[in-house]
Structures are given as structure tokens and as C-alpha cells.
Amino acid sequence: MRPTGLGIKAALFFAVLLAAFLATAYSNLFFLLLTALVVLGGCAMVWSARSLRGLVIESVAVEATPAGSRAAVRVEFDAAGRDRVGMTLEFVIGDDVYALPLSLLREERVWCGRLPELTRGVYTATEVRFATAAPFALFRTVVPVAAIPPIAIYPRPLGETEESGAAGGDELGANGAGASQPAGLREFRPGDDPRRIHWKASARRGEPVLQEWDGGRGAGYEIVLDRRGGAAFEHALSMIASAAQRAREAKETLTLHTQDHVATYGAEQRPWGELLFFLAGVTALDMQAPPPPVAPPEATRLPRAEAVA
Amino acid sequence: MSRPLRVAMVGIVLINLGFVQITEAAEWSWLAALFVLTVAAPWLVSLTRYFWYRSIWNVGVQVVFGIMVHRFTGVGGAQHLLNDGLILAVLCQVHLLNSLNAKQKPDLLFFNSFLIAVVTSYLSIDLPYMVLFLLYVPVLVFGLQMLALTRTGAEPTGRLVRAILRQSVVRSAVVLVLTMGVFLFFPRDFQRKGFAGDAIKFKPPRGLMQTDFTEEVALDRGGAVNRSSETVMEVEVVGGPSNAVTGYWRGATHTRYRDGRWLPAPSPREGMRATWRGSRGRFLRRDGNGIASLRVVQRKSRAKRLFPPLNANRLRMTPPANKALIRADNDGTMMCEWGALPGKSIEYVMAVEAPFRQPGGKRRTRRRDSWMIVDTRQMPDRMRAVARDLARRAGSGAMQFQIVETMRSYLAHGYNYLAPGEDGGARDLAEFFVERKGAHCEIFATALVLMLRSEGIPSRLVTGYRSGEWDATQRVMTVRKRDSHAWVEVLDPQAGWMTVDPTPSLDAAAAKSASLWSEFRGWAETVWASVTNFNDATRLRVLAWLRDLPARALRYAWIAGLFLVWFVWRRRRRRARVPLAVADYGSVLATLKLERRAGETPRELLARADLEPDARSELEAATRRHEEVRYAVQ
Amino acid sequence: MSSVRTVDAQRAAASIRDSLRRVVVLEDSVLEPLLVALFAQGHVLIEGIPGTGKTLLARTLARATGLEFKRIQFTNDLMPADILGTSMWRPSDGVFEFVPGPIFSQIVLADEINRTSPRTLSCLLEAMESGTVSAEGRSCPLPEPFFVMATRNPIEFHGTFPIPEAALDRFLVRVEVNYPTAEAELGLYLGRDPQTHFDEVTPALDQEALQFLMGQVDEVTVQAPVAKYAYQVVSATRDHENVVLGASPRAALAWLRAARARALIEGRTYVLPDDLKSLAVSVLAHRIFLAGGGDAANLIREIADETPVEL
Known part of the structure; x- marks a missing residue:
């Protein structure tokens, strides 16, 4: 616990008043007022010291978030039956301190807030702490959080709007074709899934027509990421994030081949969170680096050649 | 800056203006404008983003400052200094309130407000100060808490503010109780002069200087009357019977009357004073036979008067603790010639011997001393007629004291008492007698003196104090400035100067109009006076009281037991009562004056309610919170 | 994770509802129970006069959810085998092969169920309750999801059989379809042919997503x-x-x-x-x-x- 700026000013003010009190003849009311000030300061000290006592932080978690969105922070706590108003949850990341205002009322158990927008990356806070200057803004108390949650900001999936944070992704195909693109139309053949009929086109031609998609379907998504990508590298990461999202919703798997990393994610495979974590932290390699490992020919290669060109 | 913080700041500034207002140091025209600007602050605050608006304030404050410097350097400037300084201080408060933009810190406002409280405590110590102080602490506590919340950048929602309000109530109570505790128990030197005490002479402004005992008596007092509860003296009975102390403390005697005023003139010392039997019923402590030893502490006063008790036929005084020369005049009054008074306290012990002597003297002592001559033109015709009639009614062979008593009871029972300065009171004898308006003690006393004199009975007016504040357990009588009083002394041929008080009993007058409020007010004034006049003696008395408390408390332990049972029962019930979320929702409904039908869900109520946008969003938030707690979470 | 899904459920339901609204003129009081029944894996009994677009409603729902759709017109001479399917002799292999009936579909519109004999109706009800069909001594599972929309004409009583009270319990919801409001009906006359709207309906979600959402109901x-x-x-x-x-x-x-x-x-x-x-x-x-x-x-x-x- 240490005094805040206001606290130091208040101490100076008190010193001046005390000097005035000692300089003048004794007056009951002056003494009374001075006493009130001393009591206020003493209470501020005691209450400040107690303001975080008994507060049990059960967990602090930061949700993996696409870049450009504000990462959600979720705190589960037990306020021990007291209102704890005017706290901040501070993340010290590098030289920056992100302070989220936080007030916990006695009947609440969960608090959610949002960090400011961050660029893609995995951030490790050097310190996460609860701080408060309550009740009187004169003293500041700090309690560090023992388990520092990692902050993973993965690339923003394509076609996602700023606001919703939910999957848009219409351009990537409403049929859940992941990072695929419409490759053309062909006539309906027996055995085709009727749900893949392109109704508009069928209506135009007068016969059922299917839309063909380029990119991983069926056995899941196969993506080769060449990390020597240069300029289009970030865009490629965004595409993978979109593919991951679609694959997750379609309960398919996604296999990622890249330099020194080959893994399959999805149901009964490695969890999606790991892929997002990888996407958050992955860095570009220089042009002299070896090419990505060999992958099946139907795999989608990223960055796309035209994008690189 | 958040709205609740602004509201707290407006509260602080309003209380500051109140502090300044009760000192009566500042001109009302200034204060009125400042009050208006303070109350308007919530509307003016949106203008702070404009440069011209802030400029007007900055320039305005400097102009006012300039005016004050000009006044200070002008003729008699020093006496404006305090008034102007206070005005400037509150002006700065209002300035801070009205032109702080969102980024600036309001710290200065909080400090300045405390400074104003300190300075005004030197100028005004009456009950309003206590009221304002009791208001100030919670508002300050709330303001500081809001400041702490606002500093975090949090949005002060309704429930946060409510939580803070809850906390402020508890916290300010704790602060006030602890403050009083320290105030009562902290040992300190009450006579401390201060290391710069001589250099810093704190003179209250002129308006406040009429608080002392005045030697002048003018019937038309207007509003210039002192109702201060400041202590004049405290008398402790250190030996002898406590009933040796009267409620009457003599100050000055007045003999010569002209045109509605009493002029100072010597009166002969003839015989001793004694209480008049006919009026003894109204003396607080009567039958003062025997010798009592009194320790008197007289507070600092500008007048040089000392106030001996009425029944002190013989006084033996120990030398005052602080060296002083005291002169006793032959009319039984005392002056402090040199030494302690004025401006300082004086303490001495005196022995009082008060043998009661029977008034007698069959025949009137028709005297024509020069000081006794009454110019009949000074008396309304009706008054003289009444005096003659009353004397006749007493009978031709009546003794003097019977005539005196007839006249006294005529006045005491036939006329109303009105406190000085009260509306509708008589301003001279004509109004008193002819229009039969109520009047204050000086008019009653003057009327009696003139009536007696017109019948040739020698009498004079005495001013002093009459107090009823007797603390039987501590054997202490407290005399306050508001207790100042005037009565009559009659020269009895046998018993000497006897006291007669024609004023209707103050207690009766008070009882007539005693309401619960005035009782409370009286109690509060007493309590507050004990704070403002706190000294070593009071402190020791409080400590003694507390020492005896356990023994006394044991007698009332069963009350505490009942209270404990009630408390436990209430706690149990409260615990079993509705969940917090429901209570919270209910309280929002109550504040919005909405009623939920039994079969109605919160969302249906929300859809049905016809509300302002603010209220609607509040209800929405309450509905959501309730939903989350009661319908969503396990 | 779950939050992403619930947003999807809301969106999927909204887009299905939009599709339905565009094609048929029905009030929300009808559409909502319908969607609820779909997600809750229950069945719907629609009561109302003919010609208010019940069939079109069912077809649109099928298309909007990307599910397979069959319609069975119940008549008094309909036999259980007409619904459930029969075994046919296949001479080339020399075996009986089960040919599934129209009930082997994801969305079944059972039209005017009060016109059929209790025997046939009980076959439908059994299928609805158990999700399997017993025919020829075998038990065949019905496709998933399986959603029956039955209609009942309350006006005509000629040649109808009463539906046993207990049978109604099989339906999760019952909705009544009335004439549309004057305004809505005028709009229907002035607007394009509902069939054109119908052709434009695209699946709002795929079958797996729908089944996922159905599973979410339990959560x-x-x-x-x-x-x-x-x-x-x-x-x-x-x-x-x-x-x-x-x-x-x-x-x-x-x-x-x-x-x-x-x-x-x-x-x-x-x-x-x-x-x-x-x-x-x-x-x-x-x-x-x-x-x-x-x-x-x-x-x-x-x-x-x-x-x-x-x-």
C-alpha cells in the first residue's frame, strides 16, 4: 500500500493545517476538524488495506480473440459478501499497463471486461494485478494474480465484421467449404447431394446444376502454409483462421502443414485452441528458409501464388 | 467526470456556501448569486468545452479578486479582509465546480472546502455550524469514494452508486464516531496560546461583536440580541449546599432612565440585598441559607464585568488563578480592573453567604433622591393610572412589599413575554401598556421600576444573567450568552435591596410554546455547546461519567438483552428473506413507481412500461441482472 | 464455444423464419411453435381450413433446412404398407428387398390424418414416437432428424375418424392456421407467385448444423x-x-x-x-x-x- 498523488497532496494539506493549528491559540472546533481529518486519513489507510482482503480470485482468463477485436477477460471470484467498488485489473505487458475498471458487488460471481484492441501475437503479461484506491483515493493497494493467463490474439478470420465477432464468411461458401472458393458449375449427376444444388443457377438453366468448390472437403481441410510468404503472410493466416472456424462449425478436421509443424486439429484430434494459439504466435521466415513439408496435392497452398505475385 | 461525482461536488460547495452564510461575514447579495450558480452547475457544465465560457469564469474571478484587493488597500481595508477572503474562497469553489472540464482533477475543490470549514469555525460556532458539519462529513466521504471510482475510468452505474451510498453512510458514521472519541479523550492543553498566537490575532468581523454582555440598556433593541449558546461562565459548587446557587447572576445596576434608555449612574449602597419572598418561586435555587463555596470559570469576554450570584450577601474571593485586580462597587457589582479580562478567561473561588431576611417596613420610604426622580412625561398616561390604581388596591395601610408584589404580579400575569427581536414585540412602554403587546424582560423590568418610582418606592434595574442549566450530578451551573436577563431591585426599609422579577416565567413561556422540535433544538444546542466549550473540566467529567457507566449500564442490561434478541431475530429473518437480485429488482421497480402484476414476467413488464429513455434503460439493466441471477445461473 | 453456437441458433432460426415468411403468409404465432418443434425434435399438428398454404409451408421448411421432404395424403383406404414400405421380390438376386415407404424421409407432411383408419394412423404414431419402423418383422431406423407435420381438417366431418386423445399427446405442439389478415392476403394477391419465392429459398443451414443445434437444446x-x-x-x-x-x-x-x-x-x-x-x-x-x-x-x-x- 502506498499513497496516491491525491494522498500526498492531502498529507501536505494536513501538514499546513497542523502548522496553522499549532500557530494559533487552541480552538475546540479547529481541533475537531483536524481530528476529523486525521480519522479520515487513518480510516482511509485501514480501509484501503482491507479493500482487497478476503477477495478470492478463482480464475482470470483471457479468451483467444481475433486481431482487431477486444479480448474478453473473464474473472471468477468470491467477493466474500462485501461490495468492492472502484478496483482495476491491470495487465502489465511490456511497457504498457492496461487497466480495466472493475467493481465487484457482493452477490456477483463473474465479471467480464475487455482489453483494448491488440495486434496479432501471443502476449505474456509480466504481471497481472488487482489494484484499488478505494475508498478515498488516498492510498493504493495492489494484489498480484498468481496464475497469469496468456493472451492469444489470432489473425482475424476473413469476412468477419468488426462488430459481431461472429463468423460471417459468406464469401467463403455457405456450404461450409472452409477456405475454398467456388470453382465452377457442373450438371447434377445421380449420387450428388441434392443440397449442393445451386438453385439460382438451376433456375437459369432449367436443369439442376451443382456448384463445385475448390479446397478441402470431405476428409477435412488440408492446408499448406509457406511461412516464407512475405507480404501475403498475414492474409494467409487470416484465411487459415477462417478455415479453422468453418471447419470447427462443420465438425471437420483441419491439417496444417508448415515449416517444422504438421498437425491435424478437430474432433478427436488436437484441440482448436491450440491452432489458434499457433496462429497467434507464428512468425514469418526469411526467404532462405526451407520450403514447407510435402503435402498431398489436393491441399490448399497458402499464400496463394497470385497473392504473392 | 461522472454525474454522481458532480452531484457530490455540488453538495460540498452548497455546504461551503452554508458555512460562509452562517458567519454572516459575507454580503448576502454575493452569496445569493453564488448559490444560484452552484445549483445551476449541472446545466452549466456542458458549456465547459467552450473557450469563451471558461474565459468568462477566469476573468470574472480575477476581477472579483481585483475588487477585493482594491477594497483591502482602501480605507479601513483590513476589516474587509476576512469577509472578502471568505467570499473569494467560495467563489473559487463555484469556479472550480462550474468550469472544470472532464480531464481536470477536482482535488482542489475538496481541499478548499475543508479550508473553508476550518476558517468559518472561528467565526461561527452556533448550532447551524454543527448541522453543516454533520452534513459535510458524509458528503465529503461520498465525494471521495466517487472520486476513487471515477479515477479508475469505470462507468458509475446505478447499482455502483447505490453500493457507494450504502458504504458512505456506514463510513461517515464511523468517521464521525471516531472523531468524537478522539475529541473527547485526547488529552491536550486547552489554554495553549500557539507559537504565533500573539502575532496572529484573529478578530471576528464587526457584525459578530455584539456577543458580549452590554452595559447599555435600550428598550428598543430591534434584532440586536444575542442568542448564542456560548458559555459565559461555569459555576461549580465545590463546598456547601448546592441550593446555595441561584439562577440569577448580577452584572450591572441602572438607576437613571430617560427616553427609553437607562443611563449609567451610581446608586447608593444602602443595606444588603436579599431575595424577595414574593418572587422566590421563580429562583432556581432558593432558600440559600448557609455558606457555599463556588468555583467560577468565566470565559473570555470583552466586557470587564464579573457576575456574582444574586444571593451573595458577603463574598470572599480567592485571588483569581491568573492575576487580576477585581473591584467591587457599592451597588454589589464587580469589575475586573486589570488583568485577565477582557479577552481571557478568569477563574476564582468565592464563598457565598446568603442569610434570608424578612422584608418589612410598614411605611413607604418616600424618597426623592436625584437618581430616583421620574419625569412623568417618560411614562404613558395609562401606566401612571395603573400604578396609582394598583397602589390603592393594596390598601392604604399596606406595607411596601405588598405594593411591590401587587405590581409585580400585575405585570407578570397580565402581559405576554416575547423574546427580544421577535416579531410583534413592543418597542416602547406605550406599545407595551396601551397596545398590550408582548415584550422582553427589559421592558417588563423598566415598567416595574417606573411604576414603583411613581409611587415613591426606590427601585433600580439590574442586568445580568438568569440561567436554568443546573447539572445536579456534577453540581455545575452553566450560564450562556442567551441567558442574559434584566430584573428589578427594590430598596426595602427593613431588609435592604430586594430582588423582584416581573418578567413572566421564562420556563412557563417556553413550556407554553414547547414543541418537540424546540425541545430537540434545545438539546442539540446544549450538546453542541458542550463541544464548542469543551475544556479540561468537561473532559474529566466525561471520563468520570464513563467510569460509572458500567455500573449504571448493568441496571439496564435487560434492555440490551432485549435489543440483542431483536437484532438476532431480525438478522435471521433478513437472511431468510428474498434473494438480493430480487430485492434489487424490486427496489428499481419501486423507484420507477411500477407495479408488477403477479402473472407478469419481468420482460413483459418491461414491454408494457411507458418510461423515459433513462428510466427504461435502468429497468432494462435491472431486468437483465435479475434474469442472469435468477433464471440463468445455478 | 457455446456462445458462438447460440448466436448461430438465433441466426439460423431467423433465416428459416425469413424464408418461411417470404413464401407463406403466416403469423409468428404459427411460425414460432413450428420452429420450436423442429429444434426440439418434436412433431407438429396443424389444424386449419384447406388452402392456407400448409403444404407449401412444409415444403419451404424442408428446403430452408436442407432436409428431405415427402408428403403423404391420408385417405380412408390408405394401408400401413403405403406409408412404411413393402418388401419386393427381386428375381435377379432371389431375395426380398425392402422398399422404404414415404415415411422414410426427414420431413413428412401427413395431410388430413383424421381421414385414415385408426390402424394406419397408429403406424404413423408409432413411427413418430419410437423413431423406428417395424415392417416385415424387422425394425428399420428412420432417418434423422425426423419431423412430422400432420394436418387435421376440423371442418369436414364426413368420412373422418376421430383421433384418440392419447394420440394427440404425440404432437409436441398444435397450431391453428386461420385466414391471413386482409392486409397480408392483399399482399399475397399483389405480390409474386409464392412458387417463385419458393424457388429462391436456399438452405439456411446444413443437416449437421441442425442436428448440432438440436443437441444444444438439452444444454x-x-x-x-x-x-x-x-x-x-x-x-x-x-x-x-x-x-x-x-x-x-x-x-x-x-x-x-x-x-x-x-x-x-x-x-x-x-x-x-x-x-x-x-x-x-x-x-x-x-x-x-x-x-x-x-x-x-x-x-x-x-x-x-x-x-x-x-x-
Whole structure:
């Protein structure tokens, strides 16, 4: 616990008043007022010291978030039956301190807030702490959080709007074709899934027509990421994030081949969170680096050649 | 800056203006404008983003400052200094309130407000100060808490503010109780002069200087009357019977009357004073036979008067603790010639011997001393007629004291008492007698003196104090400035100067109009006076009281037991009562004056309610919170 | 994870509802129970006059959800085998091969079920309840999801069979389709042919997503105050003087399930009393029996409105 700026000013003010009190003849009311000030300061000290006592932080978690969105922070706590108003949850990341205002009322158990927008990356806070200057803004108390949650900001999936944070992704195909693109139309053949009929086109031609998609379907998504990508590298990461999202919703798997990393994610495979974590932290390699490992020919290669060109 | 913080700041500034207002140091025209600007602050605050608006304030404050410097350097400037300084201080408060933009810190406002409280405590110590102080602490506590919340950048929602309000109530109570505790128990030197005490002479402004005992008596007092509860003296009975102390403390005697005023003139010392039997019923402590030893502490006063008790036929005084020369005049009054008074306290012990002597003297002592001559033109015709009639009614062979008593009871029972300065009171004898308006003690006393004199009975007016504040357990009588009083002394041929008080009993007058409020007010004034006049003696008395408390408390332990049972029962019930979320929702409904039908869900109520946008969003938030707690979470 | 899904449920439901609205002129009071039944894996009984677009409604729903659709017109000479399928002799292999009937479809429109014989109807009801079909001594599972929309014509009584009361219990919700409002009907005349709209309907979600969402219904929670409200309403129907047979515990469970589905559609993970209230009539009204054949819907509405909602 240490005094805040206001606290130091208040101490100076008190010193001046005390000097005035000692300089003048004794007056009951002056003494009374001075006493009130001393009591206020003493209470501020005691209450400040107690303001975080008994507060049990059960967990602090930061949700993996696409870049450009504000990462959600979720705190589960037990306020021990007291209102704890005017706290901040501070993340010290590098030289920056992100302070989220936080007030916990006695009947609440969960608090959610949002960090400011961050660029893609995995951030490790050097310190996460609860701080408060309550009740009187004169003293500041700090309690560090023992388990520092990692902050993973993965690339923003394509076609996602700023606001919703939910999957848009219409351009990537409403049929859940992941990072695929419409490759053309062909006539309906027996055995085709009727749900893949392109109704508009069928209506135009007068016969059922299917839309063909380029990119991983069926056995899941196969993506080769060449990390020597240069300029289009970030865009490629965004595409993978979109593919991951679609694959997750379609309960398919996604296999990622890249330099020194080959893994399959999805149901009964490695969890999606790991892929997002990888996407958050992955860095570009220089042009002299070896090419990505060999992958099946139907795999989608990223960055796309035209994008690189 | 958040709205609740602004509201707290407006509260602080309003209380500051109140502090300044009760000192009566500042001109009302200034204060009125400042009050208006303070109350308007919530509307003016949106203008702070404009440069011209802030400029007007900055320039305005400097102009006012300039005016004050000009006044200070002008003729008699020093006496404006305090008034102007206070005005400037509150002006700065209002300035801070009205032109702080969102980024600036309001710290200065909080400090300045405390400074104003300190300075005004030197100028005004009456009950309003206590009221304002009791208001100030919670508002300050709330303001500081809001400041702490606002500093975090949090949005002060309704429930946060409510939580803070809850906390402020508890916290300010704790602060006030602890403050009083320290105030009562902290040992300190009450006579401390201060290391710069001589250099810093704190003179209250002129308006406040009429608080002392005045030697002048003018019937038309207007509003210039002192109702201060400041202590004049405290008398402790250190030996002898406590009933040796009267409620009457003599100050000055007045003999010569002209045109509605009493002029100072010597009166002969003839015989001793004694209480008049006919009026003894109204003396607080009567039958003062025997010798009592009194320790008197007289507070600092500008007048040089000392106030001996009425029944002190013989006084033996120990030398005052602080060296002083005291002169006793032959009319039984005392002056402090040199030494302690004025401006300082004086303490001495005196022995009082008060043998009661029977008034007698069959025949009137028709005297024509020069000081006794009454110019009949000074008396309304009706008054003289009444005096003659009353004397006749007493009978031709009546003794003097019977005539005196007839006249006294005529006045005491036939006329109303009105406190000085009260509306509708008589301003001279004509109004008193002819229009039969109520009047204050000086008019009653003057009327009696003139009536007696017109019948040739020698009498004079005495001013002093009459107090009823007797603390039987501590054997202490407290005399306050508001207790100042005037009565009559009659020269009895046998018993000497006897006291007669024609004023209707103050207690009766008070009882007539005693309401619960005035009782409370009286109690509060007493309590507050004990704070403002706190000294070593009071402190020791409080400590003694507390020492005896356990023994006394044991007698009332069963009350505490009942209270404990009630408390436990209430706690149990409260615990079993509705969940917090429901209570919270209910309280929002109550504040919005909405009623939920039994079969109605919160969302249906929300859809049905016809509300302002603010209220609607509040209800929405309450509905959501309730939903989350009661319908969503396990 | 779950939050992403609930947003999807809301969006999927909204887009299905949009598709339906574009094609058929129906009020939300009809569409909502329909969607609720779909997500809650229940079945719907539609009552109403012919020509109000019931068939088109079913077809549109099938297309909007990307499910397979078959229609069975119930007549008094319809045999169980016409619904369930028969075994055919295949000479080339020398075996009987089971040819599935029209009930082997994901969305089945059973038109005018009160026209068929109780025997045939019981086959349908068994299929609805158990999700399997027993034919030729074998038990064949029906496709998933399996959603029956049955219609009943309450006007014509000639040549109809009464539906046993217990049979109605198989339907999660019952909705009544009335004539559209004048405004809506005028719009129908002036606008394009509903068939054109129908052709433009695209699947709002695929089958897996739909099944995922159906699974999500179970994740929606019901808290004690809400359950208490349901219990009070149900027990009020039992105690009511005009009611011969009140709502059963099964009815209450069905009601809560429907409410869960509605909560999911609204993007919530918990049930509100509002969910129960808005579905009370369509879920409960056909499960209670009034003395003297009064209007059950009105009674249920009254009880639901008057039963106190616990805060």
C-alpha cells in the first residue's frame, strides 16, 4: 500500500493545517476538524488495506480473440459478501499497463471486461494485478494474480465484421467449404447431394446444376502454409483462421502443414485452441528458409501464388 | 467526470456556501448569486468545452479578486479582509465546480472546502455550524469514494452508486464516531496560546461583536440580541449546599432612565440585598441559607464585568488563578480592573453567604433622591393610572412589599413575554401598556421600576444573567450568552435591596410554546455547546461519567438483552428473506413507481412500461441482472 | 464455444423464419411453435381450413433446412404398407428387398390424418414416437432428424375418424392456421407467385448444423423459479373445475423442452418464464380435456397469465 498523488497532496494539506493549528491559540472546533481529518486519513489507510482482503480470485482468463477485436477477460471470484467498488485489473505487458475498471458487488460471481484492441501475437503479461484506491483515493493497494493467463490474439478470420465477432464468411461458401472458393458449375449427376444444388443457377438453366468448390472437403481441410510468404503472410493466416472456424462449425478436421509443424486439429484430434494459439504466435521466415513439408496435392497452398505475385 | 461525482461536488460547495452564510461575514447579495450558480452547475457544465465560457469564469474571478484587493488597500481595508477572503474562497469553489472540464482533477475543490470549514469555525460556532458539519462529513466521504471510482475510468452505474451510498453512510458514521472519541479523550492543553498566537490575532468581523454582555440598556433593541449558546461562565459548587446557587447572576445596576434608555449612574449602597419572598418561586435555587463555596470559570469576554450570584450577601474571593485586580462597587457589582479580562478567561473561588431576611417596613420610604426622580412625561398616561390604581388596591395601610408584589404580579400575569427581536414585540412602554403587546424582560423590568418610582418606592434595574442549566450530578451551573436577563431591585426599609422579577416565567413561556422540535433544538444546542466549550473540566467529567457507566449500564442490561434478541431475530429473518437480485429488482421497480402484476414476467413488464429513455434503460439493466441471477445461473 | 453456437441458433432460426415468411403468409404465432418443434425434435399438428398454404409451408421448411421432404395424403383406404414400405421380390438376386415407404424421409407432411383408419394412423404414431419402423418383422431406423407435420381438417366431418386423445399427446405442439389478415392476403394477391419465392429459398443451414443445434437444446438450463412456474400452471389445469383431465407430467416435460428450444432460438442458454408463457397454448391446449368441449386454448392462456411468476 502506498499513497496516491491525491494522498500526498492531502498529507501536505494536513501538514499546513497542523502548522496553522499549532500557530494559533487552541480552538475546540479547529481541533475537531483536524481530528476529523486525521480519522479520515487513518480510516482511509485501514480501509484501503482491507479493500482487497478476503477477495478470492478463482480464475482470470483471457479468451483467444481475433486481431482487431477486444479480448474478453473473464474473472471468477468470491467477493466474500462485501461490495468492492472502484478496483482495476491491470495487465502489465511490456511497457504498457492496461487497466480495466472493475467493481465487484457482493452477490456477483463473474465479471467480464475487455482489453483494448491488440495486434496479432501471443502476449505474456509480466504481471497481472488487482489494484484499488478505494475508498478515498488516498492510498493504493495492489494484489498480484498468481496464475497469469496468456493472451492469444489470432489473425482475424476473413469476412468477419468488426462488430459481431461472429463468423460471417459468406464469401467463403455457405456450404461450409472452409477456405475454398467456388470453382465452377457442373450438371447434377445421380449420387450428388441434392443440397449442393445451386438453385439460382438451376433456375437459369432449367436443369439442376451443382456448384463445385475448390479446397478441402470431405476428409477435412488440408492446408499448406509457406511461412516464407512475405507480404501475403498475414492474409494467409487470416484465411487459415477462417478455415479453422468453418471447419470447427462443420465438425471437420483441419491439417496444417508448415515449416517444422504438421498437425491435424478437430474432433478427436488436437484441440482448436491450440491452432489458434499457433496462429497467434507464428512468425514469418526469411526467404532462405526451407520450403514447407510435402503435402498431398489436393491441399490448399497458402499464400496463394497470385497473392504473392 | 461522472454525474454522481458532480452531484457530490455540488453538495460540498452548497455546504461551503452554508458555512460562509452562517458567519454572516459575507454580503448576502454575493452569496445569493453564488448559490444560484452552484445549483445551476449541472446545466452549466456542458458549456465547459467552450473557450469563451471558461474565459468568462477566469476573468470574472480575477476581477472579483481585483475588487477585493482594491477594497483591502482602501480605507479601513483590513476589516474587509476576512469577509472578502471568505467570499473569494467560495467563489473559487463555484469556479472550480462550474468550469472544470472532464480531464481536470477536482482535488482542489475538496481541499478548499475543508479550508473553508476550518476558517468559518472561528467565526461561527452556533448550532447551524454543527448541522453543516454533520452534513459535510458524509458528503465529503461520498465525494471521495466517487472520486476513487471515477479515477479508475469505470462507468458509475446505478447499482455502483447505490453500493457507494450504502458504504458512505456506514463510513461517515464511523468517521464521525471516531472523531468524537478522539475529541473527547485526547488529552491536550486547552489554554495553549500557539507559537504565533500573539502575532496572529484573529478578530471576528464587526457584525459578530455584539456577543458580549452590554452595559447599555435600550428598550428598543430591534434584532440586536444575542442568542448564542456560548458559555459565559461555569459555576461549580465545590463546598456547601448546592441550593446555595441561584439562577440569577448580577452584572450591572441602572438607576437613571430617560427616553427609553437607562443611563449609567451610581446608586447608593444602602443595606444588603436579599431575595424577595414574593418572587422566590421563580429562583432556581432558593432558600440559600448557609455558606457555599463556588468555583467560577468565566470565559473570555470583552466586557470587564464579573457576575456574582444574586444571593451573595458577603463574598470572599480567592485571588483569581491568573492575576487580576477585581473591584467591587457599592451597588454589589464587580469589575475586573486589570488583568485577565477582557479577552481571557478568569477563574476564582468565592464563598457565598446568603442569610434570608424578612422584608418589612410598614411605611413607604418616600424618597426623592436625584437618581430616583421620574419625569412623568417618560411614562404613558395609562401606566401612571395603573400604578396609582394598583397602589390603592393594596390598601392604604399596606406595607411596601405588598405594593411591590401587587405590581409585580400585575405585570407578570397580565402581559405576554416575547423574546427580544421577535416579531410583534413592543418597542416602547406605550406599545407595551396601551397596545398590550408582548415584550422582553427589559421592558417588563423598566415598567416595574417606573411604576414603583411613581409611587415613591426606590427601585433600580439590574442586568445580568438568569440561567436554568443546573447539572445536579456534577453540581455545575452553566450560564450562556442567551441567558442574559434584566430584573428589578427594590430598596426595602427593613431588609435592604430586594430582588423582584416581573418578567413572566421564562420556563412557563417556553413550556407554553414547547414543541418537540424546540425541545430537540434545545438539546442539540446544549450538546453542541458542550463541544464548542469543551475544556479540561468537561473532559474529566466525561471520563468520570464513563467510569460509572458500567455500573449504571448493568441496571439496564435487560434492555440490551432485549435489543440483542431483536437484532438476532431480525438478522435471521433478513437472511431468510428474498434473494438480493430480487430485492434489487424490486427496489428499481419501486423507484420507477411500477407495479408488477403477479402473472407478469419481468420482460413483459418491461414491454408494457411507458418510461423515459433513462428510466427504461435502468429497468432494462435491472431486468437483465435479475434474469442472469435468477433464471440463468445455478 | 457455446456462445458462438447460440448466436448461430438465433441466426439460423431467423433465416428459416425469413424464408418461411417470404413464401407463406403466416403469423409468428404459427411460425414460432413450428420452429420450436423442429429444434426440439418434436412433431407438429396443424389444424386449419384447406388452402392456407400448409403444404407449401412444409415444403419451404424442408428446403430452408436442407432436409428431405415427402408428403403423404391420408385417405380412408390408405394401408400401413403405403406409408412404411413393402418388401419386393427381386428375381435377379432371389431375395426380398425392402422398399422404404414415404415415411422414410426427414420431413413428412401427413395431410388430413383424421381421414385414415385408426390402424394406419397408429403406424404413423408409432413411427413418430419410437423413431423406428417395424415392417416385415424387422425394425428399420428412420432417418434423422425426423419431423412430422400432420394436418387435421376440423371442418369436414364426413368420412373422418376421430383421433384418440392419447394420440394427440404425440404432437409436441398444435397450431391453428386461420385466414391471413386482409392486409397480408392483399399482399399475397399483389405480390409474386409464392412458387417463385419458393424457388429462391436456399438452405439456411446444413443437416449437421441442425442436428448440432438440436443437441444444444438439452444444454439450455431451467432454473427453479421457472420450473416452479411451469408446475403451478400445470397443477392449476388439474385443479380447474372445467377440466376433466389436466396436463400430465409428460405434458409439462414437453412444455419445458419446447421452452428450451425457444430459448435457444432466441439466443439464450437459459429458459425464461416468457418462453413458457408464449408456448403454453400451443403445447398444453391439446393435452387437456374440458368438460362440455370448451375452448382449451383460452383457458390455458388465462391460467398462464394469472399464475404468479416467481421472481
